[in-house]
Amino acid sequence: MIDSLSPTKPTPKQPQAEEKLTAKVTSFELKKNDKYYAWLFLGPSILLLTVFVFFPMIRTFYLSLFLTDTFGNPTVFVGLKNYTTLLKSASYMASLKATGTYVIGVSVFTIVFGLLLAAMANQKLRGIGFFRTVFTATMGVSVSVSAVFWLFMFNPSIGILNQVIKSFGAKPIMWLTTPSWAMVAVIATTVWMHLGFTFLLFFGALQSVPKSLYDAADVAGASPRYQFWHITLPMISPTMFFVAVITLISGFKSFGLIDLMTAGGPTNATNLLVYRVYKDAFMNGNYAQASTEAIILAIIIAIITFIQFKLLAKRVNY
Amino acid sequence: MQMDTTVMNQATTKRRIGNFFKYVALIILAFIVIFPFVLGLWTSFLPSMDIAKGSLWGGHLTLHNYVTAFTQTKILRYLLNSLVISTLVMFAHLFFCSLGAYAFVFLDFKYRNLLFYIVLGTMMLPFEAEVIPNFTTVKMLGLLNHYSVMVIPFLTSAFGIFMLRQTFKQIPKDLKEAADVDGLSHWQFYWQVTLPYSKISLFTLAAYSFLGSWNQYLWPMLTTFSDHLRPVQDGLRQLQSEETFNDWGMVQASAAIVVIPTLIVLFFGQHYFKSGLNEGSVK
Secondary structure (H helix, E strand, C coil): CHHHHCCCCCCCHHHHHHHHHHHHHHHHHHHHHHHHHHHHHHHHHHHHHHHHHHHHHHHHHHHCCEEECCCCCEEEECCCHHHHHHHHCHHHHHHHHHHHHHHHHHHHHHHHHHHHHHHHHCCCCCCHHHHHHHHCHHHHCCHHHHHHHHHHHHCCCCCHHHHHHHHCCCCCCCCCCCHHHHHHHHHHHHHHHHHHHHHHHHHHHHHCCCHHHHHHHHHCCCCHHHHHHHHHHHHHHHHHHHHHHHHHHHHHCCCHHHHHHCCCCCCCCCCCHHHHHHHHHHHCCCHHHHHHHHHHHHHHHHHHHHHHHHHHHHHHHC | CHHHHHHHHHHHHHHHHHHHHHHHHHHHHHHHHHHHHHHHHHHHCCCHHHHHHCCCCCCCCCCHHHHHHHHHCCHHHHHHHHHHHHHHHHHHHHHHHHHHHHHHHHCCCCCHHHHHHHHHHHCCCCHHHHHHHHHHHHHHCCCCCCHHHHCHHHCCCHHHHHHHHHHHCCCCHHHHHHHHHCCCCHHHHHHHHHHHHCHHHHHHHHHHHHHHHHCCCHHHHHHCCCHHHCCHHHHHHHHHHCHHHHCHHHHHHHHHHHHHHHHHHHHHHHHHHHHHHHHHHHC
16 A cells, blocks of 8 residues: 555566556456365265255145056046045045144144243242253153153053042043043144254243343333233244244154154044155055145245245344 | 332342242253153163163162173173264365365356256255166175275265365355466365365364264165174164163163263364354354
8 A cells, every 4th residue: 555655666566566457367266166065065065965856846746636557657637636536625625624623732732831931930049050951851862762651641541640540539531542531632742842852942032132121111110021922022023923933833743753653643633744654655555646736735835934944034134 | 319229129129039940941942852862861871670660760880881881781882883974085085076066166167057066956956766776886896894994985075075165155256366377286276275275164064964974864774784893873773673672781781882972072062063153054
């Protein structure tokens, strides 16, 4: 800067300009190279996503327009007939209803309990760290471990729940073989499984609410309940919406827990959409119907994911 | 003066009573959360005979269930399988997703935005709805009942690419320009600047990918049939549905063997999880 301003030293200017020029040339050459680097860097991912995500989606849609043989090969083109048949079938409607009950039940109770845990853990008390650790515990539990723990508790003869019920002199409940109780059982297990992660999300959200807001409310003499409804809830509503969306999506995809606990039973009471796809394809060999069900499931999940994505974009921006 | 101290004492007593109820509520909640664990762990130490009779208290404790689980089932093999598969998937995600994200942020090429939206689109497509053609594909490729069938379809992740792209976008443009002037190749900039700069995001993606793979259930169940290939989730299912169904002690011991390592990791990693999460919310 000073060099270029001083008229006495004009000579160093030239090599500098030359340097800048070469730098520009190399950067231009690099830009030209970008194309090859793009292929190299992005190629593997694009290839994998094409083979294992795009192609199967299109193929599933294609299969849903046909009748299929037992090997899953298309035979007769039937257009959208598979869809109309499915949407008219009472058993599919029952599955749709069961799935709705399941995902909404899971979402609501996960939010309520997760928020309760977070609110309780977000207090200044001696030893609160212990409780915070305990509340995150279910994060380490996988689907099959949860199923083992809860199957044992729901066991009709030796399970702890029925032992407690019997000790009060009441009639034991056939948890997993009564349609409505089976739904309760899978919802309870799913909620428990989600609690650790949800707690952590809500806890993080509560901690990031500015203290000054509460201080101001205290000065104004607002009750704790008033503060919760008018400060805390609005401030954490983005997290709440986020939790709702991810529990909804994971609910629609919940396969393992259903397979382990009820296998879609009793009398199809927990035969959720995702479980139907598996059953129709790999147990009944009806690939056309299974593909149709898969497409409907994919559309539902895609819509919710789209909402989530919009939300995510909003979060990232601010 | 006198008045003041009584008022103060009243306030302290009130606070103490309030705290007492808070602790009671916390203990009840903690009990609900942790009870299924404790019960499972407890029964894993009970003799099978006692469990079958439903008598959970008062019997003597034994390690017999663990001996059975280790010697008569392949639980250690299942654990090893899951560990290997999940580690491979984790490193593959770190590598391929970061390369892909780099291309979207630092490379200039035709159809870049279009390709990015296509990748984003795949995030909306649930794998569970695509298992039918995928099963046919891996069958055609001769991958059925092979380790690779649990790894190859999951080598990359649209979510990972998206997440790392968001992180890479925060790297100052000046850094890239300076690197261009210094004549750093894309590979050098990727390796020496981009990756070290994004450590936290890479760690998050690693945890996410590892857990995702660890929890895989449907796909391994469909594509593998041999016991020695089974990952833990499907292994536990096998133990639980086999003729050993009534040996609850052994099943609980196996579940404990599976869950205890993750609980230990969680316990020591919880500080990191919490601070990582807070950092995420501040951004």
